[in-house]
Amino acid sequence: MDSREWDERYSADGYTWKTEPNQFVAAELADLPPGRALDLAAGEGRNAVWLAGRGWRVTAVDFSRVGLAKGRKLAAERGADVDWVVADLLDYIPAAGGFDLVLIAYLQLKAPARALVLGRAAAALAPGGTLFLVGHDVANLTEGTGGPQDPAVLYTVEAVRAELADLTVLRAQQVRRIVHKNGNNDTAVDTLVVCRQDGTVTR
Numbered sequence: 106m107d108s109r110e111w112d113e114r115y116s117a118d119g120y121t122w123k124t125e126p127n128q129f130v131a132a133e134l135a136d137l138p139p140g141r142a143l144d145l146a147a148g149e150g151r152n153a154v155w156l157a158g159r160g161w162r163v164t165a166v167d168f169s170r171v172g173l174a175k176g177r178k179l180a181a182e183r184g185a186d187v188d189w190v191v192a193d194l195l196d197y198i199p200a201a202g203g204f205d206l207v208l209i210a211y212l213q214l215k216a217p218a219r220a221l222v223l224g225r226a227a228a229a230l231a232p233g234g235t236l237f238l239v240g241h242d243v244a245n246l247t248e249g250t251g252g253p254q255d256p257a258v259l260y261t262v263e264a265v266r267a268e269l270a271d272l273t274v275l276r277a278q279q280v281r282r283i284v285h286k287n288g289n290n291d292t293a294v295d296t297l298v299v300c301r302q303d304g305t306v307t308r
Contacts, residue, residue, distance in 0.1 A: 140231075
């Protein structure tokens with residue numbers, strides 16, 4: 106989907122997703138000491154606003170102006186300060202070594218584009234910084250529900266590990282998430298990878 110299609114999707118009343126953070130974001134990042142955070146493909150800003158509420162200085166990037174407008178509204182309601190940036194991640198180059206946390210949640214791109222974005226994300230980490238990624242896993246096609254149906258944009262743990270080979274992997278696995286749909290509890294399958302920058306960043 107391009108930015109126009111996401112603008113249309115986000116233009117509906119209310120929020121497309123919940124206004125609380127993704128469950129894996131909250132579970133994995135709650136104990137990190139706050140610093141500078143970069144939320145790539147921030148959408149309606151739920152994760153960015155949650156981080157800001159915990160003391161992080163957050164830059165949230167997405168190519169949907171409508172999605173980020175909802176993020177601004179959510180931030181205002183919760184008294185959170187977030188720097189909102191409208192940009193296509195294929196063009197956006199974050200500052201090298203500029204962030205203590207880079208968050209990527211459900212950014213579904215084909216392999217060459219994904220590798221480009223992940224490479225820039227890794228380069229944006231300060232020494233000791235954390236990269237957190239969660240997204241729809243290819244196994245979701247046969248074992249889960251929802252999400253994109255094009256296997257070319259779905260993750261595998263192995264592919265993400267290879268694309269983040271310069272980082273120290275702290276956690277990399279398939280995870281399952283309960284999806285409440287039509288009164289039923291279905292299951293979705295995601296890839297979850299958490300890495301740390303242990304090297305020296307060249308600015």
